[in-house]
Amino acid sequence: MSIRIIGDTNIPFLSYRTIAISGSVVAILIGVAFQLLGPGLKLGIDFQGGIQVTLKFRDTPDLAQIRSVLSDLETGEPSLQRYGEAEKNEILIKGQNPGGAEGDLARPIIERLQAALNADLGQALDLNLRGVQELTDELAAGNPEGINGDVEILRAHYEPMARAVLDYRRTAGSGIFHSLDELDRIEGLSDAARAFLKGRAAVGAFALVGTDSVGPTVGKDLRRQAMMAIVFALFGMLIYIWIRFQLPYAIGAVVALIHDVLIALAGLAVTGREVNLPEIAALLTLVGYSVNDTVVIFDRVRENLKMQRGEQLDKVMDLSINQTLSRTIITSGTVLLTVVALYLFGGDVINTFAFVLLVGVIAGCYSTVFIASPVALWINALLGSRKARRRSKRRR
Amino acid sequence: MTWRAVIVVAVAAVALFWLVTALANWELAVFNWLGMPNPKVRLGLDLQGGIHLVLQVQTDDALKAEIDDLSQRLVSRAKDDGITLGAVTVDPEALRFTVAVPANVDRDALNEVIDATLPEFSVSRGAEQWTFTLPAGIANNLREMAIRQALETIRNRVDQFGVSEPIIQRQGMTSNRILVQLPGVDDPARVKDLIGKTAFLEFQEVVAGPAADRESLLRAAGGMIPPDAEVVTGERTDIEGNVIGKDYYLLKRASIVTGRDLRTARRSQDDFNQPNVLFELVPASADKFADYTGSHIGTHMAIVLDNNVSSAPRINDRIRESGVIEGSFTIQEAEDLALVLRAGALPASITYLEERTVGPSLGLDSIQRGWKTALLSLIVVSLFMVVYYRMSGVNAVVALILNLVIIMAVMAGVGATLTLPGIAGLVLTIGMAVDANVLIFERIREELAVGKTVRSAIEAGFARAFSAIVDSNVTTLIAALFLFQFGTGPVKGFAVTLSIGLFTSVYTAVFVSLTIFMVFVLRKQRVQTLSI
Numbered sequence: 001m002s003i004r005i006i007g008d009t010n011i012p013f014l015s016y017r018t019i020a021i022s023g024s025v026v027a028i029l030i031g032v033a034f035q036l037l038g039p040g041l042k043l044g045i046d047f048q049g050g051i052q053v054t055l056k057f058r059d060t061p062d063l064a065q066i067r068s069v070l071s072d073l074e075t076g077e078p079s080l081q082r083y084g085e086a087e088k089n090e091i092l093i094k095g096q097n098p099g100g101a102e103g104d105l106a107r108p109i110i111e112r113l114q115a116a117l118n119a120d121l122g123q124a125l126d127l128n129l130r131g132v133q134e135l136t137d138e139l140a141a142g143n144p145e146g147i148n149g150d151v152e153i154l155r156a157h158y159e160p161m162a163r164a165v166l167d168y169r170r171t172a173g174s175g176i177f178h179s180l181d182e183l184d185r186i187e188g189l190s191d192a193a194r195a196f197l198k199g200r201a202a203v204g205a206f207a208l209v210g211t212d213s214v215g216p217t218v219g220k221d222l223r224r225q226a227m228m229a230i231v232f233a234l235f236g237m238l239i240y241i242w243i244r245f246q247l248p249y250a251i252g253a254v255v256a257l258i259h260d261v262l263i264a265l266a267g268l269a270v271t272g273r274e275v276n277l278p279e280i281a282a283l284l285t286l287v288g289y290s291v292n293d294t295v296v297i298f299d300r301v302r303e304n305l306k307m308q309r310g311e312q313l314d315k316v317m318d319l320s321i322n323q324t325l326s327r328t329i330i331t332s333g334t335v336l337l338t339v340v341a342l343y344l345f346g347g348d349v350i351n352t353f354a355f356v357l358l359v360g361v362i363a364g365c366y367s368t369v370f371i372a373s374p375v376a377l378w379i380n381a382l383l384g385s386r387k388a389r390r391r392s393k394r395r396r
Numbered sequence: 397m398t399w400r401a402v403i404v405v406a407v408a409a410v411a412l413f414w415l416v417t418a419l420a421n422w423e424l425a426v427f428n429w430l431g432m433p434n435p436k437v438r439l440g441l442d443l444q445g446g447i448h449l450v451l452q453v454q455t456d457d458a459l460k461a462e463i464d465d466l467s468q469r470l471v472s473r474a475k476d477d478g479i480t481l482g483a484v485t486v487d488p489e490a491l492r493f494t495v496a497v498p499a500n501v502d503r504d505a506l507n508e509v510i511d512a513t514l515p516e517f518s519v520s521r522g523a524e525q526w527t528f529t530l531p532a533g534i535a536n537n538l539r540e541m542a543i544r545q546a547l548e549t550i551r552n553r554v555d556q557f558g559v560s561e562p563i564i565q566r567q568g569m570t571s572n573r574i575l576v577q578l579p580g581v582d583d584p585a586r587v588k589d590l591i592g593k594t595a596f597l598e599f600q601e602v603v604a605g606p607a608a609d610r611e612s613l614l615r616a617a618g619g620m621i622p623p624d625a626e627v628v629t630g631e632r633t634d635i636e637g638n639v640i641g642k643d644y645y646l647l648k649r650a651s652i653v654t655g656r657d658l659r660t661a662r663r664s665q666d667d668f669n670q671p672n673v674l675f676e677l678v679p680a681s682a683d684k685f686a687d688y689t690g691s692h693i694g695t696h697m698a699i700v701l702d703n704n705v706s707s708a709p710r711i712n713d714r715i716r717e718s719g720v721i722e723g724s725f726t727i728q729e730a731e732d733l734a735l736v737l738r739a740g741a742l743p744a745s746i747t748y749l750e751e752r753t754v755g756p757s758l759g760l761d762s763i764q765r766g767w768k769t770a771l772l773s774l775i776v777v778s779l780f781m782v783v784y785y786r787m788s789g790v791n792a793v794v795a796l797i798l799n800l801v802i803i804m805a806v807m808a809g810v811g812a813t814l815t816l817p818g819i820a821g822l823v824l825t826i827g828m829a830v831d832a833n834v835l836i837f838e839r840i841r842e843e844l845a846v847g848k849t850v851r852s853a854i855e856a857g858f859a860r861a862f863s864a865i866v867d868s869n870v871t872t873l874i875a876a877l878f879l880f881q882f883g884t885g886p887v888k889g890f891a892v893t894l895s896i897g898l899f900t901s902v903y904t905a906v907f908v909s910l911t912i913f914m915v916f917v918l919r920k921q922r923v924q925t926l927s928i
Contacts, residue, residue: 003784054758102452102747104588131583133557134728141671141727151663166582166756175757209755211584218450218750222884229882236874244867278817281879281887285894288875289828292868296835299864327838331831334780338773338827342820345772347765349442350820357824 031266
């Protein structure tokens with residue numbers, strides 16, 4: 001005998017519709033209340049513009065010192081937070097862009113920190129902030145091996161060494177040099193070059209993990225595009241399901257989708273998570289995915305209607321939901337498994353993306369059963385009664 | 397049945413071959429013969445590190461410079477013909493300039509000069525003021541040219557810097573924005589300077605200066621600025637190269653030669669090991685330069701870069717084609733100046749609208765996390781399928797693994813870019829791809845429950861579930877298309893991975909799964925039970 005999550009059921013789902021819809025409306029209203037009365041949906045740097053700089057520090061960073069160094073930036077005092085695991089010594093610096101200026105806003109932050117924290121380096125070459133090309137240029141200019149040739153020949157000779165140094169920083173050093181002694185462990189470096197770098201270079205207090213600087217123009221454009229993408233995707237669903245089924249079903253499915261999107265947004269608002277591009281991607285995925293269960297149920301409704309002519313539509317719907325129930329739960333379950341994995345282990349960059357899907361998939365499973373079919377039934381009745389009225393008018 | 401099995405095995409073999417080729421970084425001649433790109437794993441900026449820039453070309457600047465230039469040309473051509481014109485006022489916003497025409501000027505002669513030099517302008521001839529307006533159509537062409545030229549220049553600079561597989565393209569067909577993506581670049585600050593520098597080099601005659609401030613400069617020049625001259629400043633530095641103040645120069649507007657006349661430039665150093673930039677002129681300009689320097693020995697000539705005097709050496713000798721630009725450069729600065737001079741000047745200044753840099757270590761971390769998550773999801777979902785559907789679950793897991801192999805092979809084969817959200821898309825695909833299997837298996841169970849034979853239950857399960865499978869994949873595909881339309885790099889990567897996954901999962905869950913059933917279950921003469 002097969003294992004079954006649930007056996008044959010005969011739950012009158014449609015009779016719970018009032019409670020179910022009220023529940024969803026309350027959840028959405030909480031989200032709306034947060035939007036209107038509370039802090040509301042937090043738009044991230046992608047949509048609002050601003051600066052975000054992630055730095056990795058050689059030693060445990062002194063937040064108070066960094067804060068005071070950055071306290072009088074033209075773009076206002078940025079917020080600081082630790083990023084990722086504590087032992088990584090990473091800090092995320094977030095700045096607003098109140099004046100709405102375009103341009104390189106991240107640079108002043110880095111330059112100030114350099115002036116304050118790397119003052120002892122003087123003219124030395126900072127191995128934690130320099131890149132391959134710069135290192136190559138320095139080696140070529142110093143020419144520790146005394147190679148004959150013009151600049152191009154020297155550059156070609158020293159570039160692999162520069163690359164070896166930075167590959168070491170990236171992999172074995174996990175992003176930062178702690179001391180010049182680490183140069184001894186780099187194999188691709190000649191002794192002369194190593195000695196030269198030891199004399200010429202130094203290890204600064206921090207390395208750059210990443211920077212984002214989004215100006216107001218791009219932020220505004222992305223905001224508009226995100227709205228359009230979601231609206232058009234919902235519209236696309238409406239048209240497709242209308243073609244494949246009938247208008248009442250299309251409306252039912254799209255109302256359920258709007259429900260899922262709103263619940264996911266409410267989840268973001270309530271937890272105070274930031275909305276950036278990946279979160280919009282998650283919402284769009286949700287729109288595409290969440291409709292699947294609904295389509296499967298409608299498909300079954302259509303099949304059952306063919307076989308049982310004359311049966312009431314609400315009876316057929318309940319039957320179809322019950323028949324496909326284990327399938328609805330299992331498929332949502334497998335997707336949920338992967339989403340939970342992403343949420344727990346995907347890392348900081350993916351976390352909120354996974355959160356949107358997590359909330360959305362659960363909401364989608366629920367709305368498939370409790371929202372889509374009742375709305376389709378209701379619209380069907382509405383259109384049907386209007387048709388009937390029109391017919392009776394004509395008769396008169 | 398046999399042909400189905402052959403197709404499944406062949407597709408799996410090709411996919412595996414593609415994937416292995418890509419992962420092992422092989423360059424195979426086979427793909428050349430077939431006219432196909434060699435399979436390659438392409439990592440997005442967010443995974444391999446690099447720079448993403450969106451910049452805006454200030455096309456109005458280019459227009460202003462052009463109108464400025466044309467007005468100067470008119471004045472100097474008129475002078476060549478013995479016509480002295482009055483003051484010029486330029487109104488770049490209205491695309492026009494106005495020239496004072498003194499009463500004694502021969503109108504007909506001036507009209508001839510205008511026809512010869514500025515035929516594209518429409519001229520309104522007042523009593524003493526003639527106004528020259530650039531038609532909007534021509535202005536738009538100039539803007540367009542400025543953007544094309546900026547693209548070309550940035551491309552040149554990036555090429556010289558040696559970035560592999562850069563993306564430099566216009567954002568949209570008509571915008572004045574340029575998207576620059578440089579994978580693997582780890583010197584963000586330097587690259588931004590390199591791309592953003594206008595690098596307009598001019599050699600100009602020094603009329604007066606240097607002076608410590610504007611007033612003393614004007615006094616030295618005789619109280620007023622001549623119409624054919626302009627005030628330009630330069631940084632004054634001490635011996636160690638620190639900026640200690642500003643120098644004011646009065647320079648002739650018309651340049652002797654400009655950066656456009658350069659044949660090449662490279663970093664060099666003087667006798668004191670101070671870095672400088674050595675340049676050579678193209679032959680035609682070299683003659684001009686030689687004439688000028690030969691007849692101006694003993695005077696000073698300013699080398700002006702982006703409206704900033706970098707030095708104003710005395711002309712000691714006739715100079716033909718090569719010379720040296722000195723300034724208090726670091727090695728870096730001299731190297732970069734030589735590079736931008738070789739690559740050419742931007743036609744207009746640019747503004748950064750968006751910039752993102754990803755350090756290489758962040759990407760490495762993300763990749764490791766991504767694969768771990770994918771593996772974990774695969775194991776958990778597979779376990780569930782096998783426990784719940786037993787041997788049929790094994791069938792689904794085989795299809796799922798084949799699906800992942802095909803997705804990655806297709807991505808490598810068509811050169812699609814794998815991004816961090818793309819890895820998330822792959823993980824999601826693991827969860828979504830089994831949807832179709834679940835749909836089919838549940839249907840088969842139902843059919844078995846109403847007493848059908850194994851054979852007809854399997855056939856009915858696949859046949860009846862098919863329309864729902866197609867529907868659900870089409871809806872997700874619609875969303876993915878809008879996602880692709882909307883997204884930037886990483887999100888686009890997600891849309892691509894998701895879309896490829898949709899197509900391949902229909903193939904594996906329906907075609908491959910049914911084939912496996914046929915080979916292992918339906919081939920037997922009598923099938924009594926099905927492990928499901």
